[in-house]
Structure formats: structure tokens, C-alpha cells
Amino acid sequence: MNKNIVAKKQKSHKKKLIFFDADGTLWYPKRTKYNGRPWWIYFDDKTKDNPLVHLTLTPRVKTTLKKLKELGVQTVLIAQMPYPKYKANKLLTEKTKYFGIFKYFDQIRASHAGIRASEPDPKDIAILEVIKDRKIPKSKALLVGDSYKFDYLAAKNCGIDCLLIDSFKHTKEYSEYKRVKKRIKNIGELLDYV
Ligand SMILES: [Mg+2]
DSSP states (O other), X not given: OOHHHHHHHHHHTOOSEEEEOSBTTTEEETTTGGGSOGGGGGTSTTTTTSGGGGEEEOTTHHHHHHHHHHHTOEEEEEEEOSSOHHHHHHHHHHHHHHTTOGGGOSEEXXXXXXXXXXXXXXXXXXXXXXXXXXXXXXGGEEEEESOIIIIIHHHHHHTOEEEEESOOXXXXXXXXXXXOSOXXXXXXXXXXXX
């Protein structure tokens, strides 16, 4: 195939909008890292009152987000949280500021689901809303997450690609992970897809 055609074809696969999940994707517990469910930190008696100091950014987050900005790729933090949207957005904003990564996001969009949610707003619906608002074709969007259920299935439901971080090791969910083909070891590897 002609070189220009190959280059054009490759370019057409490049992503223009990347969704990032939060817990387990951008940050994780210092103690367990990728090796367990990341949200234990909000329930454990020793960590729940001050979870931020027990969290740290996952490898290569800052350099990757900075690179995406340079490439002109839009970035949206999208996390499903058990709080009303305004409170969840505020918490996510505070966390990204604490970690010094707020400036790298074009948008922060909390979603909200579960039996206690008075107005369910699951992640797949939130993704579709952002894609529509930003006028990005689904083929140009990608979700990076760590949960088979909340990230991989949400992306699949709305028809966008997903990269799953190899996480949740030593939990029974890990068997589901191993079925997913597009897995990465850390966020930095997503640069191969943009
Ligand atoms: Mg997560």
C-alpha cells in the first residue's frame, strides 16, 4: 500500500477524546496499588477520615496527560460516584487539584448510579452525553479504566473503545479481566493509541 495511504489510514484511527476513570486509574491506594479493589480506602477505619494522604497517582499519569495536551487530545475525567452530581464533581475537582492534574482536564463529569440514586446517571449515559456535546465520533473516543464492570462494560454499551488497566489482581473479578484483549500495564501505554 502507498505510504501516504497507510499514514492516512493510521491517522484515521487516532483518538481525539479520552475518558479517564478516577479510582484505580488515575490514583490508587499507596498500600495495595493495582492489586485489589481501590475503594477500600474510603471504608477502612484507618484511612476513611483522610483518604487523600493514603492515595498516590498511578505510574506515568502526569507525563501522559501533559503529552495529550501537547497533542491536542481532549481529556475528560468521568467517574461514577455514590453522591449527587454537584458533590461528586466538587470532590473530583478537589482531588485533581490536590494531585496537581486539574489543569490537564477539559472536563470533569461525575456520573451517579445505584439503588440509592434518586436520578440514575450511569457512566455509559454520561459518556454519550459528553461525546454528543463535544461533537466527537464514537470511533475517535476511548475510555481508560480499571474496572471490567464499570469501565469496560460501560464503554462497550455505548460503542466506544476501552483500554483496561491490568488491575484488581487477587480478586475474583480478575478472571473477567483476562478475557479483555486491550489491556495496558499503566496509563502511559495509552499513548500508542492516540
Ligand atoms: Mg476505577
